[in-house]
Amino acid sequence: MKLHWSPRSPFVRKVMIAAHEMGLDSRFDKIRSVAMSTQPHVELMKDNPLSKIPAMVLDDGTPMFDSRVICEYLDTLHGGHTLFPASGPERFTALRRQALGDGMLDLLILWRGEREREHPSQVMIASFTARKDASLAVLEREADAIAASPFSIGHIAVGCALGYLDFRFAMHPWREDHPKIAAWHATFNARPSVKANAVVDDSQTVKQ
Amino acid sequence: MKLHWSPRSPFVRKVMIAAHEMGLDSRFDKIRSVAMSTQPHVELMKDNPLSKIPAMVLDDGTPMFDSRVICEYLDTLHGGHTLFPASGPERFTALRRQALGDGMLDLLILWRGEREREHPSQVMIASFTARKDASLAVLEREADAIAASPFSIGHIAVGCALGYLDFRFAMHPWREDHPKIAAWHATFNARPSVKANAVVDDSQTVKQ
Numbered sequence: 435m436k437l438h439w440s441p442r443s444p445f446v447r448k449v450m451i452a453a454h455e456m457g458l459d460s461r462f463d464k465i466r467s468v469a470m471s472t473q474p475h476v477e478l479m480k481d482n483p484l485s486k487i488p489a490m491v492l493d494d495g496t497p498m499f500d501s502r503v504i505c506e507y508l509d510t511l512h513g514g515h516t517l518f519p520a521s522g523p524e525r526f527t528a529l530r531r532q533a534l535g536d537g538m539l540d541l542l543i544l545w546r547g548e549r550e551r552e553h554p555s556q557v558m559i560a561s562f563t564a565r566k567d568a569s570l571a572v573l574e575r576e577a578d579a580i581a582a583s584p585f586s587i588g589h590i591a592v593g594c595a596l597g598y599l600d601f602r603f604a605m606h607p608w609r610e611d612h613p614k615i616a617a618w619h620a621t622f623n624a625r626p627s628v629k630a631n632a633v634v635d636d637s638q639t640v641k642q
Numbered sequence: 643m644k645l646h647w648s649p650r651s652p653f654v655r656k657v658m659i660a661a662h663e664m665g666l667d668s669r670f671d672k673i674r675s676v677a678m679s680t681q682p683h684v685e686l687m688k689d690n691p692l693s694k695i696p697a698m699v700l701d702d703g704t705p706m707f708d709s710r711v712i713c714e715y716l717d718t719l720h721g722g723h724t725l726f727p728a729s730g731p732e733r734f735t736a737l738r739r740q741a742l743g744d745g746m747l748d749l750l751i752l753w754r755g756e757r758e759r760e761h762p763s764q765v766m767i768a769s770f771t772a773r774k775d776a777s778l779a780v781l782e783r784e785a786d787a788i789a790a791s792p793f794s795i796g797h798i799a800v801g802c803a804l805g806y807l808d809f810r811f812a813m814h815p816w817r818e819d820h821p822k823i824a825a826w827h828a829t830f831n832a833r834p835s836v837k838a839n840a841v842v843d844d845s846q847t848v849k850q
Contacts, residue, residue, distance in 0.1 A: 472765050474772040483776035484745040485769075496731075500745065502710070503737045510729070521718070523704070529711045537692040537708065544752075553761045557680050561693075564682040568691035 436491040438467035438478050441634035444539050444598040445501040446488045451590050452505045454627035456512045462490075471547060502532065505587055517587045528586035531576075535591025538569050539598055546602055563606075566599075570612050577614035581621070593622040601633045644699040646675035646686050649842040652747050652806040653709040654696045659798050660713045662835035664720045670698075679755060710740065713795055725795040736794035739784075743799025746777050747806055754810050774807075778820050785822030789829070801830040809841045 439446050439462070453459040467478045469487045482489035482499045490498040490507075498504050509518045519525040545562040548554050573580070573592060580589065596619045599608055609616035622628055647654050647670070661667040675686045677695045690697035690707045698706040698715075706712050717726045727733040753770040756762050781788070781800060788797065804827045807816055817824035830836055 472763075472769055474769055474776070479773070479776045483773060483780045484742070484749065485773050485776070486745065496734075498734065498738060500741045503734065503741050506737065507734050526704075526706065526711065526715050529714065530706060533708045533711050534692070537694065540748075541692065551763070555680075555759070561680055561682055565687070565691060565693050568682070568687045568693070572691045 435462055435493060436481075437462040437464050438469075438481065438487045438489040439464040440466065440468055440487055441636060442601075443469070443487050444543075444594045444601075444633070445486075445536075447597070447631050447633060448501050448535075448590055448594045449488045449490075449504050449508075450631040451594070451625075451627045452517055452587065453508055454630055455517060455585070455590075455625075456508055456514060458508055458512060459630075502536070502587075505590075509587075515585070517585070517590065519584075519586060524583070524586075527583070528588040531580070531586070531588025532591040534569060534572065535588070535593070535595040538566065538595035539591075541565055542595070542598055542603065566606075569595075570608055570615070573615040574612040577612075577618050580615070581618045589622065593619060593628065597623075597628075597633060601635070643670055643701060644689075645670040645672050646677075646689060646695045646697040647672040648674065648676055648695055649844060650809075651677070651695050652751075652802045652809075652841070653694075653744075655805070655839050655841060656709050656743075656798055656802045657696045657698075657712050657716075658839040659802070659833075659835045660725055660795065661716055662838055663725060663793070663798075663833075664716055664722060666716055666720060667838075710744070710795075713798075717795075723793070725793070725798065727792070727794060732791070732794075735791070736796040739788070739794070739796025740799040742777060742780065743796070743801070743803040746774065746803035747799075749773055750803070750806055750811065774814075777803075778816055778823070781823040782820040785820075785826050788823070789826045797830065801827060801836065805831075805836075805841060809843070 450459060453462065467475060467487050469475055469478060469485055474485045478487065478489060479485050481491050481497050486500065488499065488501050488504055490504050492498060498507055506518050509516050519528050541562055545559065548558050580592065599606065658667060675683060675695050677683055677686060677693055682693045686695065686697060687693050689699050689705050694708065696707065696709050696712055698712050700706060706715055714726050717724050727736055749770055753767065756766050788800065807814065
């Protein structure tokens with residue numbers, strides 16, 4: 435399976451951690467693809483016209499994107515613990531937590547783009563800040579339930595969102611005011627799948 | 643079920659069309675919520691900290707977002723034709739088309755925000771244009787397969803994305819160069835579920 439990949443994309447990281455949990459991470463032919471919102475990537479767009487990573491292509495040529503679709507597909511390829519609960523409240527709790535983690539990543543990525551503009555919008559930055567803070571408050575409130583529930587795609591998405599806060603928003607520390615979810619995140623970071631997929635900023639050496 | 647709702651949100655429209663197809667649209671208590679990226683919505687954020695619509699709350703207080711999670715949940719509540727195929731290639735084709743439609747909407751919404759800025763980035767607008775064009779080319783290539791496959795959440799997402807092009811990007815006509823997907827979209831627009839959920843721009847009368 436071909437995977438358009440980058441070590442600094444949090445949505446790729448989500449897929450790689452999920453694949454490692456499933457024992458499938460060695461099945462990818464990884465193509466280094468730098469997807470920048472400012473610059474459409476011609477080769478990547480042959481597999482995903484949105485020019486975003488992760489994008490996967492099966493051996494028979496079937497395209498597969500975005501990270502949610504790829505992760506759910508991978509979950510059908512193995513016989514171990516599934517990351518997508520089959521049905522019921524467990525499934526929808528996991529999917530809602532995935533949507534929260536993905537939504538935090540979407541807003542943090544836009545925020546990063548905003549602060550790199552020549553004319554950043556202070557109104558937008560205030561909005562990003564408020565929504566990031568509200569999301570952290572929900573995670574802190576749910577931290578016990580998150581820690582107690584079987585490891586799922588929701589955990590991976592939330593863990594990657596918090597990891598991206600550390601990676602790109604170190605000027606906004608979050609642990610002190612959110613001790614419970616910080617304690618859970620420490621257990622997340624200790625998983626072999628997460629340690630094997632650390633975020634790497636190689637932007638000084640690898641351009642598009 | 644409570645639904646944070648607006649007649650001009652394409653992702654809300656996706657949920658409303660899906661609910662109509664399932665015979666569930668009368669089950670919502672609709673709360674008019676104007677979610678603007680520039681201004682966090684305090685009441686909405688109690689149910690979705692990301693301050694985005696659609697956001698749903700079950701009668702027992704369980705929150706449910708985003709549109710993908712809501713639609714998949716609704717699909718478990720009825721005994722008719724399911725919009726999420728249960729498994730296999732049919733499921734992943736539907737989910738990938740949903741991701742394409744949702745991804746087009748994400749980029750069109752950002753594009754609209756960009757052009758309303760005091761200093762729009764021409765680089766971003768060129769990028770949005772290229773990715774919109776590539777997405778339309780994929781849809782044109784897949785139009786026969788889309789028309790031939792059982793109606794699914796993928797059809798709804800693609801139909802809503804094309805409808806949003808008509809609603810907010812009338813200055814970029816797309817039908818002439820994409821006749822096959824345009825023909826399919828005409829059949830989509832003729833469905834009772836779609837006609838019952840026309841986009842309405844009430845921004846002159848309803849603010850936040």
